[in-house]
Amino acid sequence: MIQDPRTGIAGILTPSHKLSARSVTTGLPELTKVAFGGTAAIGDPWEVETAQLPKALAKLRRSARKFAVEELAPLALELDATEHWPLGQHPEAIDELLQKAGRAGWLSDLLPKPFGGSMLANARHPLPLASSIKIEEFSRVCGGQMLLLSANSLGQVPLLLSADLGLIKRRLVTGMRSSLAGDPYLFAYAITEPQSGSDVEDGYGAARAKPGLVAKRVGGGWLLNGSKVFTSGGDLAQGFTVFASLEGEGFESWTCFFVDRQTKGFRTVGTELKMGMRASGAAELEFIDAFVPDNDVVGKLRQGWALNRQTLNLSRVPVAAMAVGFAQAACDILVDYTKRTTLAGRPLLDQQSAQLVVAEAFAQTSAIRAQLWRTAASWRVHQSYAAMNKFHASDTAMGVIELAMDLLGHDSLLHQNRLEKLWRDCRLTQIFEGTNQINRLAVIEDLQAHLS
Amino acid sequence: MILEKVDREAMVGAVRDFGSTQIAPLMQRPELPADESAIAQVIGQLVDLGVLTQDGEPELGVWDDLNDQESCKLSTDLISVLAARSSAVAYQVSSQALAANFARVAGLSTTGAVSFDPAVNAAGRATARALLDRPTAADTKVLQDLWGSEETRPRLHLGLRDWTTIWWPRWTSEDRWQLCAIGREDCEIEWQPHGHGLDELAFETVRLRADSADAKGSLGAEHVIAGFTCHSLAVLTISIATARRAVDRARQYSIDRVQGGSAIGEHDAVAELLARGESAIATAQAMLARVHDTVEPIARLHLTWQVRTQAQPALARAGSDALQVFGGIGYMRDVGPEKDLRDLNTLRRIGGSPSELMLRCAAFDESRSRTK
Numbered sequence: 001m002i003q004d005p006r007t008g009i010a011g012i013l014t015p016s017h018k019l020s021a022r023s024v025t026t027g028l029p030e031l032t033k034v035a036f037g038g039t040a041a042i043g044d045p046w047e048v049e050t051a052q053l054p055k056a057l058a059k060l061r062r063s064a065r066k067f068a069v070e071e072l073a074p075l076a077l078e079l080d081a082t083e084h085w086p087l088g089q090h091p092e093a094i095d096e097l098l099q100k101a102g103r104a105g106w107l108s109d110l111l112p113k114p115f116g117g118s119m120l121a122n123a124r125h126p127l128p129l130a131s132s133i134k135i136e137e138f139s140r141v142c143g144g145q146m147l148l149l150s151a152n153s154l155g156q157v158p159l160l161l162s163a164d165l166g167l168i169k170r171r172l173v174t175g176m177r178s179s180l181a182g183d184p185y186l187f188a189y190a191i192t193e194p195q196s197g198s199d200v201e202d203g204y205g206a207a208r209a210k211p212g213l214v215a216k217r218v219g220g221g222w223l224l225n226g227s228k229v230f231t232s233g234g235d236l237a238q239g240f241t242v243f244a245s246l247e248g249e250g251f252e253s254w255t256c257f258f259v260d261r262q263t264k265g266f267r268t269v270g271t272e273l274k275m276g277m278r279a280s281g282a283a284e285l286e287f288i289d290a291f292v293p294d295n296d297v298v299g300k301l302r303q304g305w306a307l308n309r310q311t312l313n314l315s316r317v318p319v320a321a322m323a324v325g326f327a328q329a330a331c332d333i334l335v336d337y338t339k340r341t342t343l344a345g346r347p348l349l350d351q352q353s354a355q356l357v358v359a360e361a362f363a364q365t366s367a368i369r370a371q372l373w374r375t376a377a378s379w380r381v382h383q384s385y386a387a388m389n390k391f392h393a394s395d396t397a398m399g400v401i402e403l404a405m406d407l408l409g410h411d412s413l414l415h416q417n418r419l420e421k422l423w424r425d426c427r428l429t430q431i432f433e434g435t436n437q438i439n440r441l442a443v444i445e446d447l448q449a450h451l452s
Numbered sequence: 453m454i455l456e457k458v459d460r461e462a463m464v465g466a467v468r469d470f471g472s473t474q475i476a477p478l479m480q481r482p483e484l485p486a487d488e489s490a491i492a493q494v495i496g497q498l499v500d501l502g503v504l505t506q507d508g509e510p511e512l513g514v515w516d517d518l519n520d521q522e523s524c525k526l527s528t529d530l531i532s533v534l535a536a537r538s539s540a541v542a543y544q545v546s547s548q549a550l551a552a553n554f555a556r557v558a559g560l561s562t563t564g565a566v567s568f569d570p571a572v573n574a575a576g577r578a579t580a581r582a583l584l585d586r587p588t589a590a591d592t593k594v595l596q597d598l599w600g601s602e603e604t605r606p607r608l609h610l611g612l613r614d615w616t617t618i619w620w621p622r623w624t625s626e627d628r629w630q631l632c633a634i635g636r637e638d639c640e641i642e643w644q645p646h647g648h649g650l651d652e653l654a655f656e657t658v659r660l661r662a663d664s665a666d667a668k669g670s671l672g673a674e675h676v677i678a679g680f681t682c683h684s685l686a687v688l689t690i691s692i693a694t695a696r697r698a699v700d701r702a703r704q705y706s707i708d709r710v711q712g713g714s715a716i717g718e719h720d721a722v723a724e725l726l727a728r729g730e731s732a733i734a735t736a737q738a739m740l741a742r743v744h745d746t747v748e749p750i751a752r753l754h755l756t757w758q759v760r761t762q763a764q765p766a767l768a769r770a771g772s773d774a775l776q777v778f779g780g781i782g783y784m785r786d787v788g789p790e791k792d793l794r795d796l797n798t799l800r801r802i803g804g805s806p807s808e809l810m811l812r813c814a815a816f817d818e819s820r821s822r823t824k
Contacts, residue, residue: 072519082648093709192780194613230780259695273483275783275790282784307640345595348574398772402765406805409573410608413655413798415646423797427790428783437721 005405009348019211045362046328049369056121057133064137071100076142079279087235087268094279097145098184098236107152107184108176109134110160128314128376132321136369140327140332143425145278146325150318151280153241155187158241158256162299171258171296175239188237189315190228190285191308211245213287220292224257227269232432234283235271235360237261242285243304254304258296265290273443276424294355309383310389312433316386319433320372323390323397326426327365329399330404333419334358357407361400368393384446391436394429401426455522463512463526467503467533473723475537483785485540488718495548495612496553503530504549510556510643512811514549518678521678525744527682528689533692537797540652542693546686547611550679554619557644558669560633565615567658568803570598571605576804576811580698582623583677584750584819599623602634603661606642606802609656610802613643617668618658621676629673632786636642638664649798651791674749686805688760692736695770697731698792716777724775724778729770736763754816759810764800769792 008014015021028036042048050058075093082091101107105117109130112123122130131153138146159172175185193212213226224244234240237260246253260268265288271281299307338349338358348354372393377384403422405412412419430436444451475494478486499506503513503703514530517523527549535542551564570579575598578591582776587595597605600623607620615636622632623708644655707718716722739759746752775782782789804812 007504082475114679128539273785275785275794297505297565310792343572343574344597350575353576353807354574357807402768403807405801406807407573409575409801409808410569411606413648414644414657415648416644420797424794427772427793430776431783435776437719437725437776 002138008169009355011352011355012345019086019447031403043339045366047301051388053133054125056119057125057130060130061133061137062245063138064134067101067104067106068141071097072138072145072196075145075279077415077418077421079142079144080276082278082397083323084271084273084382085276087270090236090281092146094236095184097148098186102179102184103182105180106134107166107179110153110156111173111176113129115173117180126377126379126382128317128378129373131314131318132324132376133319135321136202136325136328136372139322139425140329142279143322143326143428144277145420146322147232147277147280149237150373151188152186152237153318154189154311154315155237155239155241157314158189158298158307159187159258161310162305163190164299167258167295167298171239184241186237187239187241188231188233188283189311189323190231190234190240190242192228192230194227194229194436204234211251211254211378212241213244214247215244215257218291222257224259224290224292226287228285228287230272230432231283231285232280232360233287235268235281240285241298242287243308246301247256251325253302256298256304256307257292257303258298259292260289260296263290263292275427276421287310289396293343294295311384313381313386313431316433317372317376317381319429320375320386320389320393323429324365324369324372324395326422326429327361327368327393327397327400329422330401331358331361331365333417333422334361334404334407337411337417338439356406357403361403364396364400364403368396372408384443387434387439387442391430391439395425397426398423398430454561455526459512460522460526460529463502464533466501467639468536469500469531470497471533475534475541479528479538481786482788483792488614488652488654491541491544491652493611495544498534498545498742504545504552505556506552507561514545515553515682516549518675518682521744521747524685528685528740529690530644530712530745531686531691535690536697538652539690539694539799540650542690543650543799544611544617544653546690547682549617550620550682551617552685553672553731554633554675554679555617555630555669557675558633558671560617562575562617562633562668563615564633565609565611566679566683566719567607567609567618568680570804570808571601571607572598573801573805573808574598576808577815579817580812581819582629583673583680583753584585584815585628585673586819595623596625602665603662604659606640606657606659607643609654609658610650611653611800612805613654613656613811619679621679622667622670629676629682629780630667630676631671631679632667634658634660634668635665635668641676649791649794649796651794657661668693668694673809675750677753680803681749681756684753684760685740685757687799687803688736688756691764691767691796691816692733692740694792694795694799695729695733695736695767695774698771698789699733700773701788702726702729702794704779708779725773729773732763732770738765750816754813754820757804757816758813760804761806761810761813764806768793768796768800 013020050061085176112118112120135150165235180183215222215224239257242257242259243254267286269286271283271285303433339347341348404420461606498504504514514527526625529545547566550566555562575594581587598773617633619633627765638661640659642657657710704723707715709716743755746755775789775793778789782788
């Protein structure tokens, strides 16, 4: 049952009341209203925020929401509840989704047209901001499908950062064009090793760890041996940006290699059964004398660590965006539930305890989005800001979801109410791209010149 | 009922042994929850062991005497030992034991289940005022809808699906509180296929048929109060044991896993996560002991809910911190921490979430301050 707007919310002055917030827009001089008072009695906060964005980004936000609502939402609960699928036996709906996303340009939006899929007008704005806007909208609807689509971007970033125009054209642009033509070519980013989880996210740890994937020099290229784990999208990707140490050296020799799925000696071993974000596979990759030619080395030899750290700077901001999307979804569910659910003929939103929860959830979500947009509004994202954003947004979003779950009580545990899925999906944002503890230390590392 | 200490200890020891030999093997693969028939078989064995008094004379079983402090203390000790192996088995035992107790008092012979969740997690103060038998005029309409409209407001049942009778509180302006026994044949039951935690049990929403017969039996307000208390005590006890399991698992991992050249437990970041979990467990255990020392029923219920408002979020966080110690591998279903965490997150919302219980406590607090 939806609340009749004419009767307002219990305990709150109706907009038409002479003492309500509306008085700001009716009782002040025009000049004052124009300068200060135009925001009283606002409508949907999402619309207000969107209208405040630059035109191109506002358009991007609207189209991301439209795609998410029309294409991701119908699959969200079903894909989450589907039994773990073996390699190569994923639901057809995923293939269809990837084709649609490819054609719509969501798999190639790191580059503007005609090379990639984003609008040329977007290129005027920092890439982290555009990515954040898209990822928030996708996460709000389904964390698993969001990761399915955005892990692809992560795999593309090292190619872009290499600034090797030949490689970019041959590998990145070719892959993007295939996706745009409706034949999705996904990329994946492979850094985590079985014995080095957080080590590869943190220089201090890497300095003391033993590399698990090693590249050996042979004529015309390199032979890779070892394995990678937890590679998001590694089950469906065709192209991989893979980080390996050079034979006999440590992490300081890390070099990024582009590996095509067809490479002999390379295979995806399997995928993990995860707590959440279940529409996206976390794959184990195996390399046995997998040959990579010299022209598929991404960047220069021993430049991999720098590429990795720079990629993380760019990828931690989107993780914060995921968290904002999850928090926003919790807000939306809260509003819907408290309006729809009635007690003694009145919506739960009439209860002050519910109003307090909704307001708190809005405030927390608004705060992390403000932090996100501020950080993302720069082409050059510093490690400390990226890390602060990531751990603060993900911790806060979990808090918002738990607040909502407490209000819904046992109803929050029912799958169809989406909150428990949201909670499971969001929990990963506190872990990947470096645990939140590693990210806190990354802040200190970045600011040490100032702090020491 | 006078229980000899030696008997109590022997019972707890026997159940501990049972847990390690019979329950632990079922829990080896966290990603593959034991099916309901396996859990039902375990429950049957626990009946044979005397942990669950289905028929016969109550003695050393769970919730055999809700008014006896020693019996209640033994009950939570037994639940704790079971929950150390499986949160779901412990929850099922507690629910079934409570139902069996109510059935004995009411003179019924049934396999029972309980549901102590309101139709909606709201209006906590009205619920508590009703438990004090002092509802306001405005409360009555809310209470009727919240606790007295079982035809339109489904209740949540968490447990095995072999029950024949479900016990739940009902409030009406005529009869006030009653603990009602509803026959399965009088219910419309909807299985919720994707439960969030306690994977071995089913989530069901249960609605009274519009054309149903009246309750098979009913008990008075004192049983409602005892039921709320014992159900909450069970949820708290299971949560403590689940958090214990999660923290132990994480501690072992922190010793085994080397990062940056040393075991991760040597890093302050990890040590703090583990210490926070230990603190949550120790605090909850201390508060649980205090509940057992409280005799007066309303004071006991009040304290139980007060403890849960603080302990449930802290214990859930202990589970989350334990998962965080594992990092990425902890997120995978075959490792274990994520199951512990989902169990804790579910338990946090069963029998009233902390925010709901906080409002119930507020009404108790108001009443207590008025009578001082």
